Amino acid sequence: MSDMLYEAPGTLRAALALLSGANGKARVMAGGTDLLIQMRSGRIEPELLVDIKHIPDLRAIALKRGGFQFGSAVTCMELIEHEAFARAWPGVIDGVKLIGSIQVKGRATVGGNVCNASPAADSVPALIAAGALARIVGPDGKRDVPVEDIPTGPGKTSLASGEIVVSFILPKRLPRSGDAYLRFIPRTEMDIAVVGAGVNLTLDRRGFCTLARVSLGAVAERALLVSEAAAALVGTKVDDAALRQLAAAASAACRPIDDKRGTKEFRFKVAGVLARRAAEIALQRAGRKN
Amino acid sequence: MARHHVTATVNGDAVEFLCETHQTLLEVLRDELRLTGTKEGCGTGDCGACTVTLDGRMVCSCLVLGVEAEGKAIQTIEGMAVGRDLHPLQQKFLEHAALQCGICTPGILVAARSLLERNPDPTASEVRYWLAGNLCRCTGYHKIVEAVLDAARELRGN
Amino acid sequence: MSTMIKYEEKDLKVVGTRPLRPDGVDKVTGRARFGADYSLPGQLIGKVLRSPHAHARIKSIDTSKAEALPGVKAVVTRDDFAEMPVEFALSGELTVNFHDVTRNMMAREKVYYDGHPVAAVAATSESIARKALGLIEVEYEVLPHVIDVLEAMKPDAPLLHEEQYTEGVTPRPDKPSNLAKRMVFSRGDVEAGFRQADVIIEREFNTKPVHQGYIEPQACLASYTEDGQADLWTASQGHFVIRSQCAKVLQMEVSKLRVMPTELGGGFGGKNNIYNEPLAIALSRKSHRPVKMVMTREEVFRATGPTSGANVRIKMGCTRDGRITAAHAELNFQAGAFPGSSVAMAAMCTFTRYDLEHARVVANDVTVNRPKVAAYRAPGAPIAVFGVESVIDEMAKKLGIDPIEFRLRNAAREGTQTYYGPKFGPIGYVQTLEQARAHPHYSAPLGPNQGRGVATGFWFNIGSETSSTINVNEDGTVTLMIGTVDVAGGSRAAMAMMVAEELGIDVDKVRPIIGDTSSMGFNFITAGSRGTFASGMACVAATRQAIDKLRQRVAQIREVPVEAVLWKDGHAVPAGGEAGQFAPMSLADVAKVAGRTGGTIAGHAEINAQGAGPGFGTHIVDVEVDKQTGLIKILRYTVVQDVGKAIHPAYVEGQLQGGAVQGIGWALNEEYVYGDDGVLQNPGFLDYRVPVASDVPFIDTVIVEVPNPNHPYGVRGCGEVPIIAPMAAIANAVENAIGIRLCEQPMSPPRVLKAIDDAAGAKA
Structure with a gap:
């Protein structure tokens, strides 16, 4: 541990070179809020830390071709404080706001939250519901991957050795759209989600739902995109019957475990409750825009 | 053994120190710079006792590496009083009996100052949510929230 | 000879005012020095190797590789400490036995819990000390373990101590058992009392261990010199007792050991006992260097005293007009790895708020594979009172009597004979009930899914x-x-x-x-x-x-x-x-x-x-229950307490508020979670959920002052009473909100939601 090296490259190219030269013994560090805890507990013992916070592109938030794009090393607080982003994607902000304390959010990044691959990560269901893509750069070039395809299980991702998530790309926001993310925790703050639910929907002029995406966190080995739950909303006015179906579909999609944070039974039930409540907020947000 | 030479400012003073990669900013502050006002309650970012600001943003110093402080401006509890005068938050904490054992107090004061810099007129609920990352086991938070609201009033000048 | 100075009423100029605390400026400027803030030139860092098993026999310990690591200056194990005979001493509110103290600070024959110390190392840096721990080879024979108190009381349960025969039962048992001791406190004829009752309610309650949760981990610094003298800086609740215990287990003369108290970053009963202190002194003795030892938060949870988890059975009877005729309780308390839980004190506090002719409490102290329990603010009382005040609430409801009125009809007053010993002098219980009833909180309107609960607490004070x-x-x-x-x-x-x-x-x-x-x-x-x-x-x-x-x-x-x-x-x-x-x-x-x-x-x-004045308090709480998730929100909270005399009212309020919020945490979310392997799963503030600022409302306080006649200013203790009532008050408020009585602590969302679903299932 005392031999661990630290590098803070100023370019992506340099970061990639450091990673490829480290034979898999390097870890990418953004905010470090998960990484430092894992190192301290001895769960991981990297030989090299590659701090990506000094790469300007990875710290940027920009509107590109009508859609937002933000770097993977943007801190949660920077994203929360970006007014235009927060107006466009209040549901993503719901998720980001729930990542730890204000102190932790001053350091933690969405890129780290996704790559840490906790099934309970709060920004992940919100990004999935939003239809976000992650841009990945590695030795073999660049690829854009839906966020739901990155975490594959607790602590595991689909990233290849030497690859870095550099940014997240959100689609152009359509009129009459709204998103929301809710999680259940026993306290009001500072807990890990026992269940999380994200809903993103778009209405037509008559108030019928034309597009919907629903996601769940902490109810399986990774965050889930639940198309059956989304289907319950599309074509409806998001009325009580549709919301009931949504809740039922959300509960049915869970494959939870019993653990120190909650029981299976609780997660099945509360997944439906939260999906419904998140949909109600998303609906209100979609309506408010017009 | 790789030791990093780091230069930074702490409470406005230039400092330089050597640290190993794994050493946290908290360890550097306490063990290398002997600024023991910043406390360790958990080492995992869950209690807020180690709160400092890094380039104006509040962070848990247990979740920052010392080497990351290169070129940064760090503010700790030791820099909160201005000369002979306590900061209004410090004074209000005394007047409202907002501290008991005092182990969480430095972190809470740094966090509260950070809140009032951003939001000079917070509600009680905003104070509570902002301070949710700072555990206090003695006070039940009641007098802390009162003291922060009173300090905010004083800082606003009414 | 004991001392009492009688109370005199007089005009007061200072007492009762609110000056700033003398330690205040140091604490708001970062100057105050807590346990971990002391250092000495040339100091080493000490770390402890802990058992990964809940129960195992230690077959061998090989420290040679650790000792050979450059930078390691000393290693200590059981071989560095003397065997101690059975000898009891007071340590705070609980009694310790040196035979067990020496085994708890460093395992000898067996490890009894996940986190039990097995060896300690002093090295020139923390990272070297940690590395050295990994080089110590311990051979264990893993044994079956038991954690739940009722499981541990079964005849075929895994046995912790082969030489432990239950005390307090006749005839003496012929087999050893995890039931270390049975105590019975009794007055009158309980069976006769139940025959007079019109209403009898009997309920069973279960609680989990909770931790004191002080924010400052245990920290100490020891310096032992070649002439056999030692200095010790430690954050404790009583440096003289730390000195006595360290001197005893290290076989030092008391005068040779000087203990300096540091600022204490919270204790709540958990810093009455020695943990790292004797290890630091022993390491210093062996290395000839000062040794500093600071626990990690994980070590604090795994190895320092939580309170007991318990099983409590309460049976109470009353007449139609609300007079309690009989009360019976059985308290089964986890003591942790060694006997000596707070069950005796819990037993004495169980029914003490009431004037009872017929009462009996049976108290069982049970060893289990968990850290040895330590005192926690009114040790044991909240656990027993959770049960009793819930049953009282149920009786009042059944009879249609206001819960405060019901308590007033049975309240202990001056002259009331307790079932465990003394007769009360002047006490303020009735005043707290009356002031609670008159408080605007008690008659404020409630919304849907909201409910109000009341409960009361008593603590002796010493x-x-x-x-x-x-x-x-x-x-x-x-x-x-x-x-x-x-x-x-x-x-x-x-x-x-x-x-x-x-x-x-x-x-x-x-x-x-x-x-x-x-x-x-x-x-x-x-x-x-x-x-x-x-x-x-x-x-x-x-x-x-x-x-x-x-x-x-x-x-x-x-x-x-x-x-x-x-x-x-x-x-x-x-x-x-x-x-x-x-x-x-x-x-x-x-x-x-x-x-x-x-x-x-x-x-x-x-x-x-001598002459400590008993303290009483009455709590009112409003809650709102989310029936779809089981989440309980605390909306409003009022503490009314007799403190005798508030010397500094702001600090008294602080005790009442802080105690109430600890009680709220205990009620709602705090618990030790063990896996089937007997390993603690939540040794950190992430998953051991103490209340955060946004979890709780302002805590209203009403200070009642019925002077203690045996103190010059009428002081009673005030710090412990406020943690006793919250659990029961919240359970009563939940019942009032949704008609479901919760008898399991913590009242966490999964448990509450299950209770709601079970109740709906029972109706359907």
Whole structure:
């Protein structure tokens, strides 16, 4: 541990070179809020830390071709404080706001939250519901991957050795759209989600739902995109019957475990409750825009 | 053994120190710079006792590496009083009996100052949510929230 | 011989005001030095190797590779500590047995819990010490373990101690058992009482262990020198008791060990005992270097004292008009790895708020594979009272009697005979109930899914051995040395206020400090809410002794008999009548000439304070229950408590608020979660969920003052009572909100939601 090296490259190219030269013994560090805890507990013992916070592109938030794009090393607080982003994607902000304390959010990044691959990560269901893509750069070039395809299980991702998530790309926001993310925790703050639910929907002029995406966190080995739950909303006015179906579909999609944070039974039930409540907020947000 | 030479400012003073990669900013502050006002309650970012600001943003110093402080401006509890005068938050904490054992107090004061810099007129609920990352086991938070609201009033000048 | 100083009503100038605390500026500027803030030149860092098993026999320990690691200066194991015979001593509110103390600080034959110390290392850096721990080879024979108290009481349960035969049962059992001791407290004829009852309610309650959750992990620094003397800095609730215990287990003479109290970053009962202190001294002895040891948060949770998890059965009967006719309780408490839980105290607090002719409490102390329990604020009482106050609420509801009225009809008052021993003197229980009933909170409207609950608590409070010294300085200011650690409530301020009141001077002329173990006589630990009561009494006694000396000195200077000199408002004045006239002298006047009129003036007291005043409190809470998720939100909270006299009302309010919020945490979310392997799964503040600021509302407080006749200012203890009622009050409020009675703690969302679903299922 005392031999661990630290590098803070100023370019992506340099970061990639450091990673490829480290034979898999390097870890990418953004905010470090998960990484430092894992190192301290001895769960991981990297030989090299590659701090990506000094790469300007990875710290940027920009509107590109009508859609937002933000770097993977943007801190949660920077994203929360970006007014235009927060107006466009209040549901993503719901998720980001729930990542730890204000102190932790001053350091933690969405890129780290996704790559840490906790099934309970709060920004992940919100990004999935939003239809976000992650841009990945590695030795073999660049690829854009839906966020739901990155975490594959607790602590595991689909990233290849030497690859870095550099940014997240959100689609152009359509009129009459709204998103929301809710999680259940026993306290009001500072807990890990026992269940999380994200809903993103778009209405037509008559108030019928034309597009919907629903996601769940902490109810399986990774965050889930639940198309059956989304289907319950599309074509409806998001009325009580549709919301009931949504809740039922959300509960049915869970494959939870019993653990120190909650029981299976609780997660099945509360997944439906939260999906419904998140949909109600998303609906209100979609309506408010017009 | 790789030791990093780091230069930074702490409470406005230039400092330089050597640290190993794994050493946290908290360890550097306490063990290398002997600024023991910043406390360790958990080492995992869950209690807020180690709160400092890094380039104006509040962070848990247990979740920052010392080497990351290169070129940064760090503010700790030791820099909160201005000369002979306590900061209004410090004074209000005394007047409202907002501290008991005092182990969480430095972190809470740094966090509260950070809140009032951003939001000079917070509600009680905003104070509570902002301070949710700072555990206090003695006070039940009641007098802390009162003291922060009173300090905010004083800082606003009414 | 014990000491009591009687209460006198008088006009007060200092007592009852709210001066700033003497330790305040240091604490808001980061200057205050806590356990981990002390360092010595050349110090080493000590770390502990802990058992990964809940129960195992240690077959061998090989430390050779660790000792060979460069930078490692000493390693200690069981071989470095002497066997201790069975010998009991008071340690805070609980009793310890040195045979067990030495085994808890360092495992000998067996490890009894996940986190049990097996070896300790001192090295030149923390990273080397950690590395060395990994090089120690321990061979274990893993044994079956048991954690749940009822499981542990079964005849075929895994046995912790082969030599442990249940005490308190006749005939003596012929087989060893995890049931260490059975105690019965009884009055009247309970069966006859139940025959008189119109309504009988019997319920079973289960609670999980919870931790004191102080934010400062245990920390100490030891320096042992070649002449066999040692200095120890440690954050504890009682440095004299730490000294006694360390000297005993290290076989040192008491005078050779000097213990310096540091600022204490919270204790709540959990810092009454030795953990790392003897290891640090032993490592220092072996390495000839100072050794600093600071626990990680994980170590704090795994290896320092939580309170008991418990199974409690309550049966109570009453008449139609709401008179309790009989009460029976069985309390089964986890003691942890070694006997000595708080069950006896819990038993004495179970029904004590009520005037009962027929009552019986059976208390069982049960060893299980968990850390040895430590005291936690009113040790044990909240657990027993959760059950009793829930049953009381149910009886009141069944009879259609207002819950406060029901309690008033049965309330203990002056003259009430308790079932465990004493008869009450003046107490303020009835006043707390009446003031709670009159409080606007009690009649405020409630919304849907909201409910209101009431519950009450009693705690004895204690006195015990106490030392105090005042020195009158040459300029007339006063230095006050106290032996009782200020466990954060502000007792230093309270002591200085009582001394200032006695002397008739401003409180800022009195500087209170906590003396180390070599600077004054033995002083018991800060426990049992004894600080302001017992130390206050000692400070008053020391001050009165100094005042006598001041009067003598003035008599000598003014050439009058000492009876002619009265101490009033900070001055020696003529006593009046035929005593004669002389020019008054202020404290500063006398101090200035003290040197040449006979030497400096001091007063000191070494007393065993007796006559602690029992404390009572009544809590009101409003909750809202989310019936779809089981989440309980605390909307409003009011604490009404008799404190005897609030020396510093703001600090008393702080005790009431802090205790109530700890009780709220206990009620809602705090618990130790063990896996099937007996390993603690939540040893951190992420998953051990103490309340955060946004979880709780403002806590209203109403201070009732029924003076304790056995204290010069009427002080009762106040720190422990407020944690007793919250669990029951919240359970009663939930019942009021949604009609479901919760008998399991914590009332966490999965449990509440299950109870809601089960109730719906039962109706369907």
